[in-house]
Amino acid sequence: MAVRPEGTPCWADAMFSDVEGAKSFYGDVLGWTFGESSSQYGNYTQAYADEKAVAAVVPPMPGQEGQSQWCLYLASPDAAATAGRIREHGGEVLMEPMQVGDFGTMCLAREPSDAVFGVWQGGIHEGFEAVAVPGAYCWAELFTREPAKADSFLCDVFGYTAKQLQDEAIDFRVFDVGGDPVLGRMRMSEDFPPEVPSYINVYFTVADCDDAVATATRRGGVLRFGPHDSPFGRLAALTDPQGANFSVIDVTTTQGERPQAADVT
Template sequence: MAVRPEGTPCWADAMFSDLEGAKSFYGDVLGWTFGEASSEYGNYTQAYADGKAVAAVVPPMPGQEGQSQWCLYFASPDAAATAGKIRANGGEVLMEPMQVGDFGTMCLGREPSGAVFGVWQAGVHEGFEAQSVPGAYGWAEVFTREPEKADRFLTAVFPYTAQQMEDDAIDFRMFNVGDETVLGRMKMTEEFPPEVPSYVNLYFVVADCDDAVAKATKLGAVLRFGPMSSPFGRFAALTDPQGANFSVIDLTTTEGEVPRTTPV
């Protein structure tokens, strides 16, 4: 598998104070199995879908206990250079580039409207071993109340071209790397409680959205939105029992026509 082009989502992980609880929940909802915890790297534990690495879970480091959240990493050929671009364009570097053995180099940033994300310069760990199949990462969107700030930042830090969806009901923009659409940006509406900060929402693929929602809510997750069918698939937004937001999507159940977009 080749290293992904700069700006392409390439990995996801989350900190959970109850690691065994998280493994049980996502194992049931997404069908994940888990590798051995790597004590050398803070008990970092990879999750697998059908034998392929798709994400990781890790207990919080001392002093980092708080609400769990998923972090999406974007590919970079040079994490230090990307950190410089984050700073130069009004973002904040939360964790300086750090080499993780021979796996690669990571860095954490926050874009100007508040969403936290990761940067990954691949070494031997090139990222997702599977995508867009059940149990794997499928899509992500930056949810923000200040789209102008987020849009300006994203296109300055990564080599994106952008398209605005022609829809009066929502303010939605898509970012491309070459011909591939890799990320969405949604303006948060008044429906979002004011205390909810900007965040990156990850979609994990499932074979049946309604079935996944039923399993998740039975295990203590909160259904935030959906299930709803769209031209892109049938999806729902959830908050897991430890407070991490994520979405599930069945890519095979589509409804309606894909909206038109305008280059911006």
Template sequence: MAAQPEGMPCWADAMFSDLEGAKSFYGDVLGWTFGEASSEYGNYTQAYANGKAVAAVVPPMPGQEGQSAWCLYFASPDVAAVAGRIRDNGGAVLMEPMQVGEFGSMLLARDPSGVVFGVWQAGTHEGFEAKAEPGAYCWAEVFTREPEKSDAFFPAVFRYTAKQLEDDAIDFRLFYLGDDAVLGRMQMTDDFPPEVPPYVNVYFTVEDCDAAVAKATEHGGVLRFGPMDTPFGRFAVLTDPQGAAFSVIDISTTEGEMPKLHDVS
């Protein structure tokens, strides 16, 4: 696989206090199977969809127990350079660039509005082995209460261009690499309880949105929104039994016209 362009979402993982519970839940909902836990790297455990690496789960490090959340990583050929741009544009580096054996290098950061994300410089691990296939990553959106901060930050760090949705009811923006939309940005409204922090909502592909929701709720997940038909697919927003938010989307079931956008970059 060729190196991914800088700023392309390339990997997702999450910390779970109950790792076996997470494996059971996502195995049932998304059909994941799991590799051996890597004791050398804190029992980091890769998830597979149809034999292709699509995400990972890991127990928290001592002192990092807390709310589970999915973390999205963006590709870069130089994590150290990205760390500099993050700081220069008002973000914070939470974990300094770190070599992960032969697999690559990573950092964790927070944008000026509080959204946590990662950056991955590929070594032997290039990231997602599948996208937009059942069980695999499909899409992601930054949810923030301060969109103007995220809107300035991400294009400065990753050289995105941007288009804004022409809709007075929703403040939604798309970030692009070339002609490809790679990330959304949604303003969090008062519908979100104040204790919910800004976050990246990761979408995983499913064959049947309603069936996935039924499995998720049957196994202790909570339906937060949907299912809803859109021009991009039928999707729903969920939280898993340990509180991590994620979405499922059936991209084969679409309805309605594509929204109108205008350039803002």
């Protein structure tokens, strides 16, 4: 697979106190199978959809126990240089760039409105081996109460161009790399409890949204929104039994015209 352009989502993982529980839940909901855990790398365990690597689960490191959450990684040709720009433009580097064997180099950061994300400079592991097929990553959106901070940071650090959705009901922006949309940004409304911080919501593709929701809720997940028909697919937002938010989308079931968006200068 070709190296992804800088700023393109390229991987997702999550820490779970109960890794076996997470494997069982996502195995049922998304059809994942799992490789062997790597004790050399903190029992990091890759998830597969149709034998393609699509995500990973890992137990928390000592002192990092807490609510689980999915972390989205953005591609970089030089993680150290990206970390420098993150600091320069008001972000915080939570974990300095660290080489992970021959697999690549990672770092963790927080953008100025407080959402955490990862940076990945690929080595032999370039990232997702499949996208937008059942079980695989499809899309992601940054939810924030301070969109101006997030918007300028993302464009300054990753060189995104931006389009603003022409809809008075919501404040939604799409970031492009080379003309291809790679990330959304949604202003959090008053419907979000004040204690919910900024976060990046990851969408996984499913063959049938309603079936995935039924399985997730039967397995102890909580339905937050949907299922809802949209021009992009039938989707739903969920929280897994360990508190990690994620969404599912059936991209083959669409309804309505895609909204217009205007370039942002």
